[in-house]
Amino acid sequence: ATIRRTEPTAGSGDSARRFGTQRVLVEPDAASGVAVMKFKNPPVNSLSLELLTEFIISLEKLENDKTFRGVILTSDCPRVFSAGLDLTEMCGKNPAHYAEYWKAVQELWLRLYLSNLVLIAAINGACPAGGCLISLTCDYRILADNPKYLIGLNETLLGIVAPFWFKDTLVNTIGHRASEQALQLGLLFLPAEALQVGLVDQVVPEDQVLSTALSVMARWMAIPDHARQLTKNMMRKTTVDRLVKQRDADIQNFVSFISRDSIQKSLQMYLEKLKQKKG
Numbered sequence: 001a002t003i004r005r006t007e008p009t010a011g012s013g014d015s016a017r018r019f020g021t022q023r024v025l026v027e028p029d030a031a032s033g034v035a036v037m038k039f040k041n042p043p044v045n046s047l048s049l050e051l052l053t054e055f056i057i058s059l060e061k062l063e064n065d066k067t068f069r070g071v072i073l074t075s076d077c078p079r080v081f082s083a084g085l086d087l088t089e090m091c092g093k094n095p096a097h098y099a100e101y102w103k104a105v106q107e108l109w110l111r112l113y114l115s116n117l118v119l120i121a122a123i124n125g126a127c128p129a130g131g132c133l134i135s136l137t138c139d140y141r142i143l144a145d146n147p148k149y150l151i152g153l154n155e156t157l158l159g160i161v162a163p164f165w166f167k168d169t170l171v172n173t174i175g176h177r178a179s180e181q182a183l184q185l186g187l188l189f190l191p192a193e194a195l196q197v198g199l200v201d202q203v204v205p206e207d208q209v210l211s212t213a214l215s216v217m218a219r220w221m222a223i224p225d226h227a228r229q230l231t232k233n234m235m236r237k238t239t240v241d242r243l244v245k246q247r248d249a250d251i252q253n254f255v256s257f258i259s260r261d262s263i264q265k266s267l268q269m270y271l272e273k274l275k276q277k278k279g
């Protein structure tokens with residue numbers, strides 16, 4: 001994927017400078033050590049190969065810069081945090097493309113789930129499937145209180161199956177029984193339901209999502225990094241290791257599953273339905 005980096009905006013010093021790429025805007029505040037990362041892949045922030053690649057690069061840059069200890073993930077697109085994996089990357093392409101795409105999805109999850117940074121999701125829009133997965137990799141989730149902002153792993157509604165590491169991430173967050181129901185039924189939760197089941201940590205008015213994320217971040221930043229990072233590692237490493245041990249097999253599984261005629265048909269029909277919704 002071709003990555004175009006955005007020019008820093010004119011400002012009064014480092015903390016006023018933006019950086020990032022075409023699809024991932026980064027607003028750093030060096031003084032507080034916190035950066036706000038905004039997805040900008042209109043119309044719905046679908047996780048295309050380009051967005052995944054730029055996300056990974058931006059995250060790596062922040063991880064390697066000791067100035068930054070915390071990142072808030074949010075959307076620059078109105079009403080959608082992320083529509084999840086890009087269905088056009090999984091439809092009508094060849095096995096080599098599916099393998100490349102899946103490797104990038106794995107890579108992003110691996111980096112996010114064990115990131116040394118404090119990650120907070122400021123969920124300011126709809127958050128299905130892969131969008132929900134990204135928020136689940138964060139240390140804390142704040143969802144805007146809007147009945148249109150549904151969140152959950154709805155893969156079964158598309159006729160596909162959430163991979164085991166999506167499932168593990170959900171189980172680690174809301175527990176086994178709630179995950180069993182949520183995954184089989186492809187549940188998309190309203191904000192109040194998401195809060196009740198523990199899928200998000202806070203639901204706040206829409207105009208307070210970012211300010212709440214910043215104040216929650218201050219609390220997490222007050223903890224010594226080494227102790228917090230080792231604790232996070234202790235909680236999450238087993239889950240990460242399960243995928244690391246079988247990364248190639250997981251890619252092969254994905255490629256053969258997604259290449260099936262029946263799955264391709266289901267995905268095409270789902271995409272058609274999304275398009276028809278407008279007309």
Ligand SMILES: CC/C=C\C/C=C\C/C=C\C/C=C/C(=O)SCCNC(=O)CCNC(=O)[C@H](O)C(C)(C)COP(=O)(O)OP(=O)(O)OC[C@H]1O[C@@H](n2cnc3c(N)ncnc32)[C@H](O)[C@@H]1OP(=O)(O)O
Pocket residue numbers: 043044046079080082083084085086087088126128129130131154155158160161162163253254257258271274275277278
């Ligand atoms: C054995 C198992 C082994 C391996 C595992 C195998 C398979 C599992 C693989 C993967 C797991 C999948 C994870 C996913 O994330 S799949 C994606 C699921 N996402 C969704 O269901 C969300 C779909 N989108 C929506 O519901 C709405 O778009 C949304 C609520 C986000 C926003 O609604 P809004 O009314 O604002 O916009 P729309 O008019 O619906 O959409 C605008 C535009 O965007 C296109 N679109 C939407 N979502 C996607 C998407 N995910 N990918 C690509 N394109 C998308 C939509 O078609 C419209 O296009 P156009 O009409 O051309 O403008």
